[in-house]
Amino acid sequence: MSRIKDIRFREIVRPLRATFSTAAGSKHLTRSIIVSVTLSNGVKGMGECPTSLAFKDESPPVMTGVLKEALPALHDMPIDHYEEGISRLRKTYTPFPMTMSGLEMALFRAFLASKGIREQAYWGGRTRTIPTDITIPFVPDRTFLLRWMKYAFRKGFTIFKLKVSGDLQQDRDLISFACGVLQDSLNNYALRLDGNQGYTRDTFLRFLDYIDRARYPIELFEQPLPRKDYKGMKGLCHASPIPIILDETVLTGEDAQRVVDEGLADGVNIKLAKSGIRESSTILDIAQRHGLSLMIGCMTETMVGLSAGIHLAAGTGAFDFIDLDSIFFLYHRNCYDTIRLQGPCFTVE
Numbered sequence: 430m431s432r433i434k435d436i437r438f439r440e441i442v443r444p445l446r447a448t449f450s451t452a453a454g455s456k457h458l459t460r461s462i463i464v465s466v467t468l469s470n471g472v473k474g475m476g477e478c479p480t481s482l483a484f485k486d487e488s489p490p491v492m493t494g495v496l497k498e499a500l501p502a503l504h505d506m507p508i509d510h511y512e513e514g515i516s517r518l519r520k521t522y523t524p525f526p527m528t529m530s531g532l533e534m535a536l537f538r539a540f541l542a543s544k545g546i547r548e549q550a551y552w553g554g555r556t557r558t559i560p561t562d563i564t565i566p567f568v569p570d571r572t573f574l575l576r577w578m579k580y581a582f583r584k585g586f587t588i589f590k591l592k593v594s595g596d597l598q599q600d601r602d603l604i605s606f607a608c609g610v611l612q613d614s615l616n617n618y619a620l621r622l623d624g625n626q627g628y629t630r631d632t633f634l635r636f637l638d639y640i641d642r643a644r645y646p647i648e649l650f651e652q653p654l655p656r657k658d659y660k661g662m663k664g665l666c667h668a669s670p671i672p673i674i675l676d677e678t679v680l681t682g683e684d685a686q687r688v689v690d691e692g693l694a695d696g697v698n699i700k701l702a703k704s705g706i707r708e709s710s711t712i713l714d715i716a717q718r719h720g721l722s723l724m725i726g727c728m729t730e731t732m733v734g735l736s737a738g739i740h741l742a743a744g745t746g747a748f749d750f751i752d753l754d755s756i757f758f759l760y761h762r763n764c765y766d767t768i769r770l771q772g773p774c775f776t777v778e
Contacts, residue, residue, distance in 0.1 A: 552744025
């Protein structure tokens with residue numbers, strides 16, 4: 430049986446093609462920790478621990494410190510037992526979910542490679558091609574936004590996710606501008622909103638009223654309230670005519686079960702970067718059993734991490750909404766191993 434021989438990690442920094450800006454802040458480059466696992470038979474697996482505006486405590490220095498401390502516990506462990514090892518580490522390092530998720534991704538891929546299993550096939554192999562939406566950042570500069578949206582049009586995008594902030598006047602102006610450009614440029618489009626925890630119950634209901642009066646066709650509203658405002662989310666779920674999808678609130682299967690039990694939302698957003706392989710699979714199962722809508726999302730990962738979400742989405746064919754657009758914020762190629770990019774679509778070969 431193959432054993433874990435070596436685990437290494439390194440920081441990478443990549444410039445962004447466009448400013449990534451949300452209610453939580455903005456950034457002009459992305460920083461990640463790339464984790465590489467090597468087994469005793471020479472097989473390798475790679476994972477990515479991205480940084481995120483939503484998890485500001487997990488900076489690259491913090492991630493590297495956690496990994497240095499955690500990795501000795503995995504040395505010489507049989508790769509078939511990696512799930513037990515990562516489960517123990519998650520309990521020890523609960524405040525660092527993205528660090529543990531990137532490490533788990535590398536172990537998972539080393540395990541699959543040692544068994545000769547393709548990643549997309551592991552998840553079911555149900556489809557090969559998936560489309561993604563593309564994010565319109567929360568940026569006041571209209572010249573920049575117009576240039577970014579024209580880039581998206583040239584790529585063939587018709588599904589968009591607009592970042593809003595909770596500042597009602599700015600959000601009204603932004604959605605008015607974005608919808609005006611979309612209506613002038615496309616015959617058909619879909620628009621999703623992402624609040625990134627920026628709203629209160631009052632500001633959200635007032636914004637919904639504005640959207641309704643303006644008759645903007647909004648497909649869903651992601652995470653309007655702070656992630657632990659369970660009472661507020663329950664009330665809004667019943668009051669909102671727009672489906673609410675929770676992101677930052679749901680990191681674990683336990684969180685997903687709470688959404689079901691308390692009626693907190695219409696759906697959940699699964700991100701491998703925050704939940705890892707095992708918990709993402711558990712969240713997926715709970716959502717499917719209880720009829721929740723499913724979204725798959727990303728941080729600002731490179732293709733090392735983003736490819737895991739692509740394989741999951743294509744393999745299961747289970748997701749109603751796909752938000753795997755981070756690669757379009759980077760200067761990128763159109764072919765990565767078995768994944769090809771063509772316009773807004775990924776194809777697994």
